[in-house]
Amino acid sequence: MLSRAVRLFEVFGVDTPALTVSELARRAGLPVATASRLINELVSYGWLRRDASKRVRIGVRMWELASRASPTLGLREAAMPFIEALHAVVGHHVQLGVLQDHEVLFVERLSAPGAVVNVTRIAGRLPIHASSSGLVLLACGASELQESVLAGPLRAFTPNTVTEPKALRVLLAETRRNGYAFCAGFIDESATGIAVPLRGLSGRTVAALGVVVPNDDAARMQIPALLATARGISRSMRGG
Amino acid sequence: MLSRAVRLFEVFGVDTPALTVSELARRAGLPVATASRLINELVSYGWLRRDASKRVRIGVRMWELASRASPTLGLREAAMPFIEALHAVVGHHVQLGVLQDHEVLFVERLSAPGAVVNVTRIAGRLPIHASSSGLVLLACGASELQESVLAGPLRAFTPNTVTEPKALRVLLAETRRNGYAFCAGFIDESATGIAVPLRGLSGRTVAALGVVVPNDDAARMQIPALLATARGISRSMRGG
Numbered sequence: 001m002l003s004r005a006v007r008l009f010e011v012f013g014v015d016t017p018a019l020t021v022s023e024l025a026r027r028a029g030l031p032v033a034t035a036s037r038l039i040n041e042l043v044s045y046g047w048l049r050r051d052a053s054k055r056v057r058i059g060v061r062m063w064e065l066a067s068r069a070s071p072t073l074g075l076r077e078a079a080m081p082f083i084e085a086l087h088a089v090v091g092h093h094v095q096l097g098v099l100q101d102h103e104v105l106f107v108e109r110l111s112a113p114g115a116v117v118n119v120t121r122i123a124g125r126l127p128i129h130a131s132s133s134g135l136v137l138l139a140c141g142a143s144e145l146q147e148s149v150l151a152g153p154l155r156a157f158t159p160n161t162v163t164e165p166k167a168l169r170v171l172l173a174e175t176r177r178n179g180y181a182f183c184a185g186f187i188d189e190s191a192t193g194i195a196v197p198l199r200g201l202s203g204r205t206v207a208a209l210g211v212v213v214p215n216d217d218a219a220r221m222q223i224p225a226l227l228a229t230a231r232g233i234s235r236s237m238r239g240g
Numbered sequence: 241m242l243s244r245a246v247r248l249f250e251v252f253g254v255d256t257p258a259l260t261v262s263e264l265a266r267r268a269g270l271p272v273a274t275a276s277r278l279i280n281e282l283v284s285y286g287w288l289r290r291d292a293s294k295r296v297r298i299g300v301r302m303w304e305l306a307s308r309a310s311p312t313l314g315l316r317e318a319a320m321p322f323i324e325a326l327h328a329v330v331g332h333h334v335q336l337g338v339l340q341d342h343e344v345l346f347v348e349r350l351s352a353p354g355a356v357v358n359v360t361r362i363a364g365r366l367p368i369h370a371s372s373s374g375l376v377l378l379a380c381g382a383s384e385l386q387e388s389v390l391a392g393p394l395r396a397f398t399p400n401t402v403t404e405p406k407a408l409r410v411l412l413a414e415t416r417r418n419g420y421a422f423c424a425g426f427i428d429e430s431a432t433g434i435a436v437p438l439r440g441l442s443g444r445t446v447a448a449l450g451v452v453v454p455n456d457d458a459a460r461m462q463i464p465a466l467l468a469t470a471r472g473i474s475r476s477m478r479g480g
Contacts, residue, residue, distance in 0.1 A: 002245055006287070041242055060345065063307065067362060067363035068253060068298075068363040073363070077362070080350065080351075084324060087324070088328065098300065105304055110321075110324060122316075123303075123313070124308075
């Protein structure tokens with residue numbers, strides 16, 4: 001029963017926030033009667049809700065429970081004053097990503113109106129080898145993670161995406177040496193991603209702080225602000 | 241099985257983000273063996289996790305699923321650029337609250353270092369009659385909600401909290417007429433809460449935008465900025 005409920009929730013996505021009961025049943029591989037009964041029970045707990053068009057959505061109660069005790073809330077609260085200040089200077093997009101299932105999961109993002117294209121969304125993911133935040137998490141991550149990612153497949157988003165394992169190894173070594181990842185046009189040719197590690201109490205990298213700015217000569221100028229912000233956040237996390 | 245899992249999750253709170261298996265079992269009213277089996281299954285789905293001290297916490301996967309399709313994410317994304325701008329001007333605390341189970345649930349908050357005292361937390365709640373965000377949601381809410389809240393009990397946080405039903409009716413009428421709630425020292429004597437409604441597509445109030453500032457003569461000066469910000473957010477939500 002529990003595994004079926006989990007399957008129902010897994011069907012929702014960034015692009016599919018509302019589904020009919022029969023869509024949910026089909027995508028979760030459950031009989032409609034079973035799905036319908038489960039959905040009714042989950043609606044009664046506030047974990048799912050029915051919208052005005054009778055489609056099913058994630059309930060606010062589930063968000064509340066997940067957020068209240070979320071391991072990312074402490075990180076977010078420590079980082080937010082610094083992220084706001086950085087965003088006021090850099091503009092465009094500033095975001096916070098953590099490692100989840102060999103991908104980057106973005107837990108926070110601030111964007112300015114008219115900012116450069118950015119495929120990231122809050123609670124959205126990006127492949128670890130193609131995004132600057134991902135490369136930071138990979139470069140600072142366990143060697144088993146690195147070997148598993150290097151074994152591929154490594155998707156090319158643009159001709160600039162590094163998909164050759166040998167070149168990716170060099171890029172990871174550079175990222176570690178520099179203390180930041182600089183990815184001009186890796187995911188979209190018009191955008192540059194820059195990211196730095198955030199280190200927790202033990203000195204271990206717990207998240208990546210990244211900016212997405214236009215892919216032009218001015219992009220490198222953001223690096224010092226990003227490095228300074230990461231130091232401020234890491235100090236604040238260690239103090240907290 | 242599902243109701244037991246829900247009971248386990250309900251045990252976590254803002255002040256209890258990590259619990260041992262036996263604490264979880266006791267608080268959820270479940271036998272330790274049952275709780276332990278459930279916890280193991282939920283850990284395997286990433287919905288719960290064990291921390292370094294073997295205590296159980298909410299898993300990042302649950303946060304991701306809840307956030308991805310959350311009804312509050314669209315609101316938050318529409319509101320965030322405006323909230324940031326308001327926060328840069330007002331300082332202290334700016335927050336976004338929605339109605340949940342006759343209380344205000346805060347889905348977003350920006351705070352400045354050294355800001356005035358504020359009991360609100362993200363994913364935290366406040367009573368609807370005592371907070372400025374709550375009074376806005378109550379004043380714009382259904383009459384059944386109003387009658388149910390007016391029927392009490394109405395907790396006093398300070399001598400300034402309005403707990404007399406007749407006085408509360410007057411305050412709600414004032415809030416509707418003014419288009420904002422102004423609560424000097426209602427929850428803490430040193431702080432003033434001011435909140436305005438955010439209206440969605442249908443013109444219905446979907447959230448309250450609030451600030452918490454020091455309880456002094458300058459507090460009223462924040463009202464125009466708050467009203468202007470609410471208009472910007474509402475227009476942006478209707479356009480989106």
